[in-house]
Amino acid sequence: MADTALASTASAANAVPAVQIVGVNKWYGDFHVLKEIDLEVAKGERIVICGPSGSGKSTMIRCINRLENHQAGRIVVDGTELTNDLKRIDEIRSEVGMVFQHFNLFPHLTILQNCTLALIWVKKLPKKDAEEVAMQYLKKVRIPEQANKFPGQLSGGQQQRVAIARALCMNPKIMLFDEPTSALDPEMVKEVLDVMIGLAESGMTMLCVTHEMGFARQVANRVIFMDAGQIIEQNEPVAFFSNPQHERTKLFLSQILH
Amino acid sequence: MVQTPTLASPTVAGKAFVRRQLAASLPPPLATAGILGWLRKNLFGSLSDAILTVVGLAIIVYVVWTVADFAIVRAVTTATTGEACRKPGAGACWPYVTSFWRLFAYGYYPPAEQWRPNVVFALFALLLIPLAIPAAPLKRTNAVLFLIGLPIVAAILLSGGVFGLASVETRLWGGFLVTLIIAVTGIVASFPLGLLLALGRRSNMPAIRFLSVMYIEFWRGVPLITVLFLASNMLPLFLPVGWNVDQLVRALVGVTLFTAAYIAEIIRGGLQAIPRGQYEGAMALGLGYWQMMVLIVLPQAIKIVIPNLVSSFISLFKDTTLVQIVSIYDLLGTIQQSRNDPAWTAPTTSSTGYLVAALIFWTCCFGMSRYSQFIERRLHTGHRR
């Protein structure tokens, strides 16, 4: 079902794909969450994943940085295959940034400390250098003035931008977003999307689970529709929205686009 | 512009209503503000509240007066023998306390060597006070000195036998000195052990989880008295012939192992309150297990359970009195021993002694409790939505 010809639409013609998912299956107990997932993401490619609730979108992208483990198939991230080797997992995690629906900032640390933590403890940077890097990314997401506040003192949109900056500090090759705007009040969605659009323009490889179809139209190279643990349809955004092929995609789009 | 037919007042019913001037905020009515308002709201809110308030006040006045009458008004303050205390109507026998205070403080520690416990008390205070003040500098050095330096210095200084210090057997140690040693060792040593057990109980490794559960459930199932009895009577059976472990050390180990099980369960409660997202956030950044635990999870988990931890430490402090049953004489033990001294026999001697014990224990426990509230309030700033 995967349309392999589409991969060529990606701008980067790099030989090693950023992410390669081959025949991945996963079960929660008896429940088959991911069924024969095949997906290849080229470097610099931006992918939007959508689908009904419970279809396995989160599970799939969480497999990419091993927050969940898959039971069959192969996942190769930037040439490194994910196995049970803990060292390799930590290595991949420090190359793959992730932004969560509920931000997952550390409430007992300041914004700046949230951002420098992994630089200091994982990348072993001296504190001063780490702070410099962190401030640079906080400027990029336009909240350097909040650096010494605690996450609880920030609005949802600001917190999510901090979460993006925190992930970017590690200088990741791939960014994963799991519904980054769906816990936000409507007036804050835009400020987060703007940051993500800026990131997309800088050439970052991105996999976003989101239902922000405007965002998908604007930045995605490819939109993927999942249902019941499978990739049902994928296409470049214009064709995906104007001419969905599968019944389920049509139903889903009609619900989401009103 | 804004149509509010249901909200508009009757006089403008049916017409569009726009408020041109915003209403200014007014001060609250007098009856709800100030001291009078507070009294009214909290103590005399209703007839039954008022009755309870009056009855409560009466009880407090009665208790305070009885104690003050005994400890101050009718008290015997100066006397060299128990004669004065034996007079009818005499209150607290303070001379008994002044003549035995060394026993209460040091037990049977030889008087000529009592400067050694004094040095230990002083070091303890000198290191604990800056450690407890959040603004004091050099926290790390201070903590290392308190947790590692002090125990070593205290052990050498108190037992002696080296550096020309006369050897003092632990069976001579007693009084508040022993109370403090058992309580502080118990608290300081049981915390890291409890922490590891809590992590072990939530570990993904079945063997570690099983061992932690076994340990915790075993120690929680045995009363402390039994632990102390076992430590003092049964331990020699398990040790090779000729080996001997000091009685006080046995009690220390018993108290520590016992408390660790409770600490573990308290910390586990805190760990359970930390949302999965915190673990995921840490893992997604590439932090390893120990980094994640030490930097992200434990600081938050422990903060939540500070009140419970302190409760546990307070009850440990009070439970130190149980060591009497294995012939170690802590503060309460030395009072028990001296209250029947023939020279001071009087109807009020025991009450006086127990009053002293109660005051000292209450001061220490109340201090711990207040300090934990202070820390809690301090840690609360800037956290969570």
Ligand SMILES: Nc1ncnc2c1ncn2[C@@H]1O[C@H](COP(=O)(O)OP(=O)(O)OP(=O)(O)O)[C@@H](O)[C@H]1O
């Ligand atoms: N830890 C788990 N144990 C058991 N079942 C789980 C677990 N996590 C997720 N599931 C189930 O797996 C399915 C897929 O979950 P997933 O979170 O990937 O869905 P999703 O597509 O991200 O949905 P949503 O849009 O609601 O986030 C759901 O039916 C969910 O109930």
Ligand SMILES: [Mg+2]
């Ligand atoms: Mg999801």
